[in-house]
Amino acid sequence: xxxxxxxxxxxxxxxxxxxxxxxxxxxxxxxxxxxxxxxxxxxxxxxxxxxxxxxxxxxxxxxxxxxxxxxxxxxxxxxxxxxxxxxxxxxxxxxxxxxxxxxxxxxxxxxxxxxxxxxxxxxxxxxxxxxxxxxxxxxxxxxxxxxxxxxxxxxxxxxxxxxxxxxxxxxxxxxxxxxxxxxxxxxxxxxxxxxxxxxxxxxxxxxxxxxxxxxxxxxxxxxxxxxxxxxxxxxxxxxxxxxxxxxxxxxxxxxxxxxxxxxxxxxxxxxxxxxxxxxxxxxxxxxxxxxxxxxxxxxxxxxxxxxxxxxxxxxxxxxxxxxxxxxx
Amino acid sequence: xxxxxxxxxxxxxxxxxxxxxxxxxxxxxxxxxxxxxxxxxxxxxxxxxxxxxxxxxxxxxxxxxxxxxxxxxxxxxxxxxxxxxxxxxxxxxxxxxxxxxxxxxxxxxxxxxxxxxxxxxxxxxxxxxxxxxxxxxxxxxxxxxxxxxxxxxxxxxxxxxxxxxxxxxxxxxxxxxxxxxxxxxxxxxxxxxxxxxxxxxxxxxxxxxxxxxxxxxxxxxxxxxxxxxxxxxxxxxxxxxxxxxxxxxxxxxxxxxxxxxxxxxxxxxxxxxxxxxxxxxxxxxxxxxxxxxxxxxxxxxxxxxxxxxxxxxxxxxxxxxxxxxxxxxxxxxxxxxxxxxxxxxxxxxxxxxxxxxxxxxxxxxxxxxxxxxxxxxxxxxxxxxxxxxxxxxxxxxxxxxxxxxxxxxxxxxxxxxxxxxxxxxxxxxxxxxxxxxxxxxxxxxxxxxxxxxxxxxxxxxxxxxxxxxxxxxxxxxxxxxxxxxxxxxxxxxxx
Numbered sequence: 001x002x003x004x005x006x007x008x009x010x011x012x013x014x015x016x017x018x019x020x021x022x023x024x025x026x027x028x029x030x031x032x033x034x035x036x037x038x039x040x041x042x043x044x045x046x047x048x049x050x051x052x053x054x055x056x057x058x059x060x061x062x063x064x065x066x067x068x069x070x071x072x073x074x075x076x077x078x079x080x081x082x083x084x085x086x087x088x089x090x091x092x093x094x095x096x097x098x099x100x101x102x103x104x105x106x107x108x109x110x111x112x113x114x115x116x117x118x119x120x121x122x123x124x125x126x127x128x129x130x131x132x133x134x135x136x137x138x139x140x141x142x143x144x145x146x147x148x149x150x151x152x153x154x155x156x157x158x159x160x161x162x163x164x165x166x167x168x169x170x171x172x173x174x175x176x177x178x179x180x181x182x183x184x185x186x187x188x189x190x191x192x193x194x195x196x197x198x199x200x201x202x203x204x205x206x207x208x209x210x211x212x213x214x215x216x217x218x219x220x221x222x223x224x225x226x227x228x229x230x231x232x233x234x235x236x237x238x239x240x241x242x243x244x245x246x247x248x249x250x251x252x253x254x255x256x257x258x259x260x261x262x263x264x265x266x267x268x269x270x271x272x273x274x275x276x277x278x279x280x281x282x283x284x285x286x287x288x289x290x291x292x293x294x295x296x297x298x299x300x301x302x303x304x305x306x307x308x309x310x311x312x313x314x315x316x317x318x319x320x321x322x323x324x325x326x327x328x
Numbered sequence: 329x330x331x332x333x334x335x336x337x338x339x340x341x342x343x344x345x346x347x348x349x350x351x352x353x354x355x356x357x358x359x360x361x362x363x364x365x366x367x368x369x370x371x372x373x374x375x376x377x378x379x380x381x382x383x384x385x386x387x388x389x390x391x392x393x394x395x396x397x398x399x400x401x402x403x404x405x406x407x408x409x410x411x412x413x414x415x416x417x418x419x420x421x422x423x424x425x426x427x428x429x430x431x432x433x434x435x436x437x438x439x440x441x442x443x444x445x446x447x448x449x450x451x452x453x454x455x456x457x458x459x460x461x462x463x464x465x466x467x468x469x470x471x472x473x474x475x476x477x478x479x480x481x482x483x484x485x486x487x488x489x490x491x492x493x494x495x496x497x498x499x500x501x502x503x504x505x506x507x508x509x510x511x512x513x514x515x516x517x518x519x520x521x522x523x524x525x526x527x528x529x530x531x532x533x534x535x536x537x538x539x540x541x542x543x544x545x546x547x548x549x550x551x552x553x554x555x556x557x558x559x560x561x562x563x564x565x566x567x568x569x570x571x572x573x574x575x576x577x578x579x580x581x582x583x584x585x586x587x588x589x590x591x592x593x594x595x596x597x598x599x600x601x602x603x604x605x606x607x608x609x610x611x612x613x614x615x616x617x618x619x620x621x622x623x624x625x626x627x628x629x630x631x632x633x634x635x636x637x638x639x640x641x642x643x644x645x646x647x648x649x650x651x652x653x654x655x656x657x658x659x660x661x662x663x664x665x666x667x668x669x670x671x672x673x674x675x676x677x678x679x680x681x682x683x684x685x686x687x688x689x690x691x692x693x694x695x696x697x698x699x700x701x702x703x704x705x706x707x708x709x710x711x712x713x714x715x716x717x718x719x720x721x722x723x724x725x726x727x728x729x730x731x732x733x734x735x736x737x738x739x740x741x742x743x744x745x746x747x748x749x750x751x752x753x754x755x756x757x758x759x760x761x762x763x764x765x766x767x768x769x770x771x772x773x774x775x776x777x778x779x780x781x782x783x784x785x786x787x788x789x790x791x792x793x794x795x796x797x798x799x800x801x802x803x804x805x806x807x808x809x810x811x812x813x814x815x816x817x818x819x820x821x822x823x
Contacts, residue, residue, distance in 0.1 A: 194695050196685040203682055206671035213630055213668055214682040214737065215654040273673060 028265065028282045035289045043296045051292070053175060057243065059288035060181035061086070061252070063281070064236045066259040067188045068118075068229030070280045073263050074192070075205040075225050076272025077125065077132035081117065082233040083255035084143035087248070089114045089237030091147050094156035094247035103163045107238050114234020115227050117143060122223035132226075140256070147249035157246035167242025177239050184232065189277035201225060205272030254305075257312060262287045264315040271323050287311075330393030332357045332521040333378070333409075333490055338387030340373055347373040348545045350387070355490065355521040360512060362536030362553070363525045365565055366728075366756035369542040371525050375492055378523075379411040380404035391489075408489035412479050412496060418467045425450035425463035428482045453481040456514070458507030471617045473504050480511060491515065492523040495754055497531055502784070503615070509535050527756055528783070529558055541565055562757055574764055574789035579771035581792065582606035584642070586658075586745050586776055588627060591636035596622040597800035599636070604745065604776045609767060611787040612780045614797035620780040621663050623797070624747040627778075628653045628660040640745065654683060659743035661734050663750045663780070665727075669734040672723035676715055677704040679722050679733050684740045707736030712762065728759025735766065746770060748779040752786060764790060 039046040065082045072079045093110035097103070117139060124135040169176045192198040200221045203211040212218045236255075241247040266283030268275025290311060294304045331354040340348040348370045355361050365371050376382045378389070380398030389396045391407055398404040404411075418427045425446045426433065434442045434449070450463035459477040467475060476496060483491050493512075497505050512522055512535055526532055532539060533553060540550040541564040549564050586604040591597075597619035604610050612620045625631040627638055629647035638645060640656045647653045650660070662668035670679050681700045686692035688699040704718040711732040715725060722733055731751065738746065748767070752760045767790060771777055781787050787794055788811050796804045806815055 195693055196689050196695060197693075199678070199681070199685050199695060202674070203671055203678070206674055207667075209668050210671055211682065213628075213650050213660060213662055215651040215741070216682065216685075217649075217651060273671065 028267070028279070028286065032282060032286055032289065035286070035293060039289070039293050039296060043293075046292075046296060051296070055288045055292045056178045057175055058291065059284050060175070060177040061236050061240055061243075062255065062258045062262060062287060063181045063284040064184050064232050064239065065255060066262040066280050066284050067184055067277060068225075068232035069256075069259045070188070070263050070266075070268060070275055070277060071192065071201060071225040072132070072229045073205075073260070073268045073270060074201050074272060074275045075222055076208070076270075077222070077225065078136060078260070078270070079118075079121065079226060079229045080133065080136040080256050080260075081121065081139035081143055082229060082236075082259055083252045083257075084140045084147065085114050085117050085230060085233035086237040086240060086252040086255055087250065088117070088143040088147040088150075089234040090241040090247040090251055091151050091156055091249055093238050093241055094159065095150060097159045097163060098156060103160060106163065107166070110238040110241075111231050111234040114237065115231040117233075118227040118230020119223070121230070122226035125226065126219040126222050144249070151247075151249050153249060155246050155248045159241070159245055164242050164245045167239045167244070169242075177243060180235075180239065184235070185277060185281055192277050197221070197224065202273055205274070207273070254308075257308060258287050258291075261308065261312040261315055264312070264319055269319050269323065270316060271319070330390065331355065332392060333396075334390045335374075335377075336388050336390070338374075338377060338384045338389070340377060340382060340384050340386075346545055348377075348384070351542075351545075351547045352387075353540050353547055353550060355523060357519045357521055358516050359537040360516055360522045360524050360535055362532040362539040363523060363542060364527075364529065364532060364539060364561065365542035366726075366758045369565070369756075370545040371542055372494070373545075374542070375411055375494060375523070375525065378404065378409060378490075378492060380409075405486065408487055409492070410483040410486055410488040410490070411492040411494065412476075412483055413494050418475055418478060420468040421466060423464050423466060424454070424461060424470070424478055427467050427478055428453055428463075428485050430482070432485065449485070450481070453484050454478075456484060457481045457511050458504075473617075477504070477508070480508070484515075488515075488520055490521045490523070492525070494525045495527065496524070497526060497528060505531070527754070527760070529561055529757070530785075532561075533558070543567060565757060575768050577609075577768060577771070577792070579607040579609075579768070579774075581608050582774065585640065586627075586778070587639040587642075588623075589637050589639070591623070591626060591638065592634050593622060593626045593631055594634040596626070596631065597797070600797075600802055601636075602778075602795060602802070604778055606744070606774045606776050607771050608793070609771050609777045609779060609791045611791035611794035612778060612797060613784065613787055613794050614803075618797040619800040620797050621749055624660060624749050624778065624780060628658060628747055630660070654741045654743070657742070657744040658747065659738035659741055659745070660747045661731075661738055661749060661751055663753070665730055665734050670722050670730060673721055675704075675719045675721055676708065676713065676725075676733055677701065677718040680704045680707045680718075680737050680740060683737050703740060707733070707739070710739075711736050711766070726756075726759075728755035728762075731755050731759065731763070735763070744775055746775055746777045746779075748777060750781055751779060752781070752783065760786075 045051050065086065069079055069082060089110040092113050093106050096106035096109045101109070121132065121135050121139055124130040125132050165176055167177050171179055192201065200216050203214070203216050204218050204221045208218060240251055262283035263275065263280050264270065264283070265286055266275065266279030266281070268279060290307070294307060334354040336352050338348055338351045351374065363371055373382065377384050380401045380403045383399065396407065398407070419430065428450050429446060434445045436442055447463040454461065454463065457477045457480050459474055459481065461470065461474065467478060470478065496508060515522060524532065524536055536553050538550065538552050539556055539561065541548050541561065543565060582605055584603045585606050588600060588602045591600045600623050602610070612623065614620050622631055626633050627647070629649045629652050638647060640658065645656045647656060653660070666672060677700055681688055681703055684703070688703060689695050701718060707713065708715060708718055713729050713732045713736065715729060722730055725733065752763050767777055767779070779790065792808050794806045794811070795802055796806070
């Protein structure tokens with residue numbers, strides 16, 4: 001199903017539309033290479049293994065969260081809560097560890113709380129018919145608030161080494177976090193492209209009413225995507241806490257913007273029905289490169305925010321021009 | 329004297345398709361030009377060129393003798409060429425008056441909308457199209473037919489020189505159509521040139537002065553209406569003789585398979601009871617807004633019910649969602665195939681497979697692409713869907729072929745009861761006949777069919793029995809032996 005989505009029905013006039021389409025499909029990879037080459041040539045540190053590892057580590061958090069966001073966005077929804085949920089599940093995992101719960105249990109606490117938070121959004125979106133944008137915005141604030149409440153605003157630290165390995169350790173030459181991310185991408189890629197559930201996600205995003213009348217369990221599908229998004233944010237919280245050996249209520253502020261940008265850069269449409277995990281992977285790597293390049297080039301942190309915003313704007317602009325062309 | 333609008337040698341190709349080849353037609357002031365042809369014959373492309381949506385590859389347009397080359401829809405609008413599309417383009421949550429003057433609202437020097445003038449002007453235009461609603465009414469509250477009249481009022485507000493109507497009567501009731509035709513005649517007398525695209529040939533004969541037949545992208549014949557007859561027109565369109573529009577019926581009528589008792593959906597319809605037998609084609613007639621579509625949706629579980637019950641094959645079934653209906657052997661072909669039937673940017677394959685995904689998978693979980701392909705190939709072959717392959721997106725198919733995809737998907741669930749809502753709306757004569765044959769074939773295999781249609785000829789030709797709905801209730805029933813259009817309209821309009 002996914003492969004058909006990227007193929008245009010027919011090319012029409014050679015205007016902005018076809019230009020945009022070409023940009024969308026080819027230039028993700030070209031852009032990725034161009035930024036890499038530019039950074040390799042202009043900075044001495046870009047091609048060092050330490051730097052590449054740090055890109056992969058930073059990308060793994062965005063990546064895991066962006067995978068969940070991909071499911072949500074393909075249904076035509078959005079989950080703004082993920083950054084706050086990462087922080088909240090991180091501190092809850094930390095509290096569980098400090099209460100001497102076994103490491104696997106603490107990890108499940110983090111992922112489980114993330115899933116619950118996604119379940120809350122799912123309930124509001126399906127049963128209460130609320131807009132996912134507003135609901136997840138509310139959860140963004142609530143989860144962040146809870147993270148401060150349960151920690152009293154303090155950082156939680158000194159976790160067992162076996163836990164810290166998840167975020168910061170290595171398995172052979174590879175960071176454990178990057179390996180977990182890889183597994184998440186592989187599984188999600190298969191689920192979205194090759195399973196009944198994946199096909200239902202596309203159908204619900206493509207035309208919810210048609211999907212409902214065709215007998216697809218629309219509410220179940222919508223619920224699952226928000227639960228997946230929440231659970232993966234929980235996993236992200238666990239990994240971040242492990243990497244930093246601490247959990248802060250202020251962590252991952254604005255992470256949702258990076259994740260959404262990665263998904264949209266990867267070719268998903270905010271109108272639903274279109275997108276892929278492979279695209280999101282490329283989007284995550286591009287976001288990782290841009291963030292890394294801004295640091296290496298010593299760009300002021302204030303500009304970093306601005307540029308990230310501009311990248312999102314550009315990606316959404318392309319999406320919406322594509323949509324217009326599709327309707328024409 | 330120069331023609332009002334003249335096209336000479338117009339050609340347009342899309343990758344892989346020659347949409348129009350060397351088309352030359354003209355339109356004069358104060359006449360109604362009918363354009364007929366099967367779907368895919370090039371009518372839409374032709375109209376989009378006139379509307380400035382497409383630029384022709386070859387050929388030229390002249391407007392009152394002067395070269396006219398619209399590069400965008402704005403150019404055509406400014407030249408007084410108004411196209412009223414099948415898909416309406418109204419803003420549902422604004423008032424009728426605001427919609428009529430959208431983009432052209434009367435305002436004072438500070439930019440404040442002059443409400444009084446707005447509503448006053450709107451009222452005049454609404455009277456001209458015969459729509460009796462207050463200008464302040466929200467468009468959302470209107471039926472599709474009424475919305476169409478608002479669109480026509482909007483065209484009138486723009487000093488139209490040429491008005492193109494694409495299937496304007498597809499959703500209109502007879503009474504509304506009479507009003508529309510009166511409007512068209514008034515515009516013609518006022519010197520406007522009108523282009524009337526329709527699949528309803530009776531209407532073409534009634535309203536048009538000249539008729540052009542498009543076939544495979546070429547204008548094959550253009551003659552005054554008086555020189556055409558219905559058979560000749562259909563033959564020119566499909567290039568083969570059509571013995572009869574409706575195939576003879578041979579289905580044996582069996583036991584009751586669907587019994588609806590006192591079904592009520594608050595705000596939509598009340599106390600609807602009906603029995604449908606195996607092999608039977610039961611029509612549901614009535615005006616737009618009578619509640620026919622809602623009855624089908626309620627049976628199908630797509631609209632909540634507040635009372636009554638549904639029995640399928642003498643068993644009580646609880647249908648809360650379309651999924652339950654499908655499991656009980658009920659299929660729905662919805663009224664609006666683009667909004668409710670299809671995922672337009674997806675392939676034929678994805679659309680056909682949508683209702684049976686678990687069956688097309690290993691362990692009901694992992695999709696089996698081979699099974700999906702076979703299912704879609706079968707649908708394309710069985711229903712003779714004209715497409716480059718099962719990977720073609722349904723948005724690029726003609727209306728008739730899109731409808732076949734919807735029907736093809738309905739068939740994949742192996743239903744015994746079919747609920748068909750306007751199954752031939754907006755599709756060409758050839759495809760219509762195919763749908764009619766299919767309905768007959770299904771009935772002969774013992775399926776039970778409940779069909780809603782606003783095309784009275786269609787209901788009379790297809791059905792064994794017709795129920796008539798009026799304002800949310802069943803107003804009467806007419807068996808085949810007593811079929812007549814007058815009888816049914818009497819029930820529908822007057823009771």
